[in-house]
Structure formats: structure tokens, C-alpha cells
Amino acid sequence: MAVPIAGGLSPPLLGLLADGRLRSGEWLAQALGMSRAAVWKGIERLRAQGIEVEAVPRRGYCLPHAVELLDERVLRAALDKARAERLRHLEVLFDVDSTNTRLLAAPPPPYGSADVVLSELQHAGRGRRGRPWIAPFGGSVALSMGWSFADASRASPSLSLCVGVAVARALARAGALGIALKWPNDIWFGDRKVGGVLIELRAEASGPAHVVIGVGLNVALPPASRALIEASGVRAAAVADACAASPSRNFIAGAIIDELLSMLVQFEREGFAAFRQAWLALDALAGRPARVLRGDDSIAGVARGVDAGGALRLERVGRIEEFVSGEVSLRLSGDDL
Ligand code: ATP
Numbered sequence: 599m600a601v602p603i604a605g606g607l608s609p610p611l612l613g614l615l616a617d618g619r620l621r622s623g624e625w626l627a628q629a630l631g632m633s634r635a636a637v638w639k640g641i642e643r644l645r646a647q648g649i650e651v652e653a654v655p656r657r658g659y660c661l662p663h664a665v666e667l668l669d670e671r672v673l674r675a676a677l678d679k680a681r682a683e684r685l686r687h688l689e690v691l692f693d694v695d696s697t698n699t700r701l702l703a704a705p706p707p708p709y710g711s712a713d714v715v716l717s718e719l720q721h722a723g724r725g726r727r728g729r730p731w732i733a734p735f736g737g738s739v740a741l742s743m744g745w746s747f748a749d750a751s752r753a754s755p756s757l758s759l760c761v762g763v764a765v766a767r768a769l770a771r772a773g774a775l776g777i778a779l780k781w782p783n784d785i786w787f788g789d790r791k792v793g794g795v796l797i798e799l800r801a802e803a804s805g806p807a808h809v810v811i812g813v814g815l816n817v818a819l820p821p822a823s824r825a826l827i828e829a830s831g832v833r834a835a836a837v838a839d840a841c842a843a844s845p846s847r848n849f850i851a852g853a854i855i856d857e858l859l860s861m862l863v864q865f866e867r868e869g870f871a872a873f874r875q876a877w878l879a880l881d882a883l884a885g886r887p888a889r890v891l892r893g894d895d896s897i898a899g900v901a902r903g904v905d906a907g908g909a910l911r912l913e914r915v916g917r918i919e920e921f922v923s924g925e926v927s928l929r930l931s932g933d934d935l
Pocket of ligand 1: 726
């Protein structure tokens with residue numbers, strides 16, 4: 599375990615409550631080999647970390663609903679054997695500021711292998727330009743992967759689009775139908791945001807490019823979590839909305855790791871050309887009226903996919919204008935959120 603990442607494992611008390619069943623203080627104390635006062639303190643600690651624990655007078659404690667905690671063995675089971683060998687470290691944390699920040703602070707993986715960090719709780723998740731990313735406990739995936747490109751030019755804006763394709767492929771493996779991508783870095787379902795991608799570069803003047811790829815995904819959103827996210831000014835959805843049966847967080851996270859590894863190896867060799875058709879087939883805004891926001895400007899047109907470098911193509915009065923992702927945001931016309 600060479601990567602110095604703090605955050606610890608999920609508390610055993612949470613493991614005992616995860617199935618959502620009501621457990622008496624006495625039962626919990628016995629199972630954990632501690633006093634009832636220590637159980638009560640543990641419950642208070644979980645609450646202080648933002649985990650809702652219900653107390654039923656004289657009967658005990660329970661979570662408002664069952665939660666599938668992250669489990670390294672189940673995550674690994676979703677990985678192709680050859681690809682799994684590229685995984686230098688896989689860390690499942692309980693609590694972290696941001697999984698991206700943790701990996702950015704750790705030594706980068708050597709060329710051709712990856713480090714992955716996931717966390718049950720993420721207190722300071724980030725989107726683009728420092729915007730906050732909200733990851734409700736038990737209903738989301740907060741995952742980051744560190745990777746080193748031998749050729750620094752591979753760390754280009756089109757990587758973000760390829761990550762979107764990899765995530766969409768992982769969600770299709772989990773049974774989700776109708777997942778789409780919104781340029782440049784959003785995962786959508788029914789014109790609502792299901793997930794986001796944030797790619798950050800380690801600042802190094804020359805040599806290989808070390809990137810950290812962050813994926814935040816809503817797997818299932820109880821109404822209160824949805825309302826909390828939507829208060830930030832976005833229409834939100836979850837992978838569960840796109841699935842016939844409840845999807846497994848562990849399976850989804852494992853499939854994302856697997857698809858990211860597969861994508862990175864191919865992207866390194868072939869670049870965006872290998873993913874452009876797949877991205878265009880998933881384009882949520884293709885042929886639809888859209889607005890590009892650049893500073894205070896709002897530029898209206900019709901979205902016409904992306905060019906060979908991943909730049910957005912916007913048709914305006916019969917002419918195509920291209921926009922690079924770093925400088926602008928894209929909105930569906932009429933979407934004032
Ligand atoms: P851009 O189009 O410029 O990327 P964006 O609004 O999609 O803009 P991101 O940086 O991709 O911005 O993501 C951050 C935004 O995502 C936040 O400002 C918030 O509105 C929204 N958001 C935060 N948490 C969630 C979540 N769990 N699900 C959906 N949306 C979220």
C-alpha cells in the first residue's frame with residue numbers, strides 16, 4: 599500500500615446498519631463487543647459525518663433505507679483479468695474531501711498502470727471551475743483514477759469525451775437504457791444530469807502527463823437528495839431511473855473502472871478517432887437548439903456534434919462554429935437552470 603491516502607474503512611457499526619433493518623442498541627453493542635454508550639457515540643459520529651440514522655425510542659436504530667456499501671472484492675469481480683493487472687492500487691475509503699484531490703496529492707502511477715480511489719463520503723467534491731459536486735451517502739459513486747500518458751499531448755480536452763463514452767458503456771453493462779452524453783463532460787438521462795467528469799492534470803513542466811480522472815455519478819436518488827442537488831440549479835437524475843431493476847453500486851463502479859482502463863489503453867494508441875463515432879451516437883444534443891455560454895455571452899445555434907479534436911460544432915445561420923471545452927459551457931435552449 600504505497601499510496602499514502604487517509605480516510606479509513608467504513609465503521610463496523612455502519613456495516614451492521616447497512617441492510618436498513620432496525621437494530622437495538624443492545625444487539626449492536628453485543629455484535630461489536632462494546633458498551634451501549636459507545637454504540638450511541640458511534641451513532642452520533644455517523645450523524646456528524648452527514649449520515650442519517652433514525653432512532654426509534656426503546657427499539658433501536660436504523661438507516662432510512664438499505665445501503666449497498668462499497669466492497670473491494672465485488673468491485674474487482676467486474677474487472678477483466680488482464681485489465682485488472684493494470685490496477686496498481688484500488689482504495690475504498692470511508693470519508694474523503696475529494697477523491698481527485700487525494701490522487702493529485704499521491705505519487706502518480708507508472709506509465710501503463712492506474713491508481714483508483716473511491717469513497718463512501720465525499721465532502722468537497724468538485725466540478726469544473728471549482729463548482730461543487732454533491733455525492734449523497736449510499737446513492738452515488740465518487741471515483742477517481744490516476745493515469746500517466748507517455749505522450750503528454752494525449753492529455754487533451756477530448757479525453758473527457760472518451761471518459762464519457764467509457765462511463766456510458768459501463769452503465770449499459772449495468773442495464774441502463776437511454777444514457778446520453780452532453781458535451782463536454784456530463785452524463786445525462788432524459789435531459790437530466792446523472793453524472794459529471796472532471797479531469798485534472800498534475801502540473802509538470804515536461805515529460806509524461808499525469809492525469810486524474812474524476813467521475814461523480816448518481817446511482818439512486820431518494821427525493822431529499824434529489825431536492826438538495828436540484829437546489830444547486832440543475833435537473834438531476836440517477837442511473838436507477840434508467841434501469842428496470844435497482845442497479846448495484848459495486849457493479850457500476852467496477853464496470854466504470856474496467857471501461858476506463860480499456861478506454862485509456864486504446865486512447866493512448868489511437869486517440870479520439872477511436873471514440874468519436876461512439877460519442878456522436880450518445881450525443882444528447884445532436885441536431886437540437888442549444889446555447890453556448892462564454893463569459894456573459896450566450897451564443898444560440900443548433901448543436902452539430904464534435905469535430906475530430908472533440909471541439910463542439912454549433913451551426914449558426916448555415917455556418918459551423920467550433921468551441922473548445924475549456925472556455926465555454928453548453929446548454930439546451932430553453933433550459934434556464
Ligand atoms: P458545464 O456545462 O460548464 O460543465 P455544469 O453545470 O455541467 O457546467 P460541472 O462542473 O460539470 O458543471 O458540474 C458541477 C455542477 O453540477 C454543479 O454546479 C451543480 O449544479 C451540479 N451538480 C452537483 N452535484 C450534482 C449531482 N450529484 N448530480 C447532478 N448535478 C450535480
